[in-house]
Ligand code: PEP
């Protein structure tokens with residue numbers, strides 16, 4: 001099936017009725033970039049930088065990080081790369097960085113919480129990203145933002161990193177765009193406020209589903225309750241996109257749900273024009289997208305909102321599914 005799909009890699013990525021949708025890739029390493037390009041991805045919608053910090057004995061220095069980010073930016077040419085700042089804790093740990101023993105790591109010391117606690121580490125990463133921004137189309141993404149205070153603090157560190165680079169006369173993109181992951185219910189609820197302060201939202205459905213449904217994404221005992229098609233999740237997605245649109249900022253989706261072809265009518269119906277997913281999903285989603293009708297998706301939300309169970313949502317979406325290889 002993958003071979004058959006490969007012919008789709010370099011044709012325009014659009015719906016049957018001609019609406020362009022960007023299909024970007026989620027990556028963790030530079031090695032994946034060849035595949036990003038050969039699958040015709042629009043760019044990298046999520047660069048999970050934590051893998052740069054893993055499987056080693058010490059924190060990566062600014063110079064090393066800079067070289068990696070620069071390589072990604074350059075290799076992508078003008079295509080955009082969204083670099084997410086460190087997201088450890090929860091399901092990801094580092095051997096040399098002792099995280100506290102916690103009863104609920106997913107609700108504990110992780111992601112932006114660690115960065116704001118360890119400004120030294122955070123600023124080093126931001127300096128490296130800023131420096132790389134001079135060599136391509138780089139954006140910054142903060143993970144797990146739950147409040148305006150966190151966003152303001154992160155931006156203050158970014159500002160001080162910029163100030164340092166200016167005084168050292170090191171070039172960077174002055175107006176680099178900054179976005180936040182929307183993956184905590186609080187962020188959805190105050191999305192109207194957050195949208196005033198960022199250039200874009202990237203919806204992280206993996207964590208959003210976990211936190212909305214109170215289902216640990218790592219716990220197999222409750223895995224059957226982890227359902228991205230729960231009506232509560234759908235309402236969260238709709239409300240987030242509406243807040244982004246009202247503030248006129250870009251919104252994309254980067255959780256696993258973005259790579260699930262059943263979810264396509266959800267995004268088309270919300271007029272979301274960028275989906276970022278694992279590389280393996282891109283051509284399958286593109287195949288489905290090419291057969292989808294943007295105009296017919298606009299009223300799907302009336303039906304989705306009438307579904308009171310995940311099963312009803314999935315049944316409805318299955319009726320709109322295009323999975324035959326074209
Ligand atoms: C998410 O939470 O949806 C996401 C993309 O981030 P991660 O899976 O790395 O937590």
Ligand code: MG
Nearest residue numbers: 183204206207
């Ligand atoms: Mg996440």
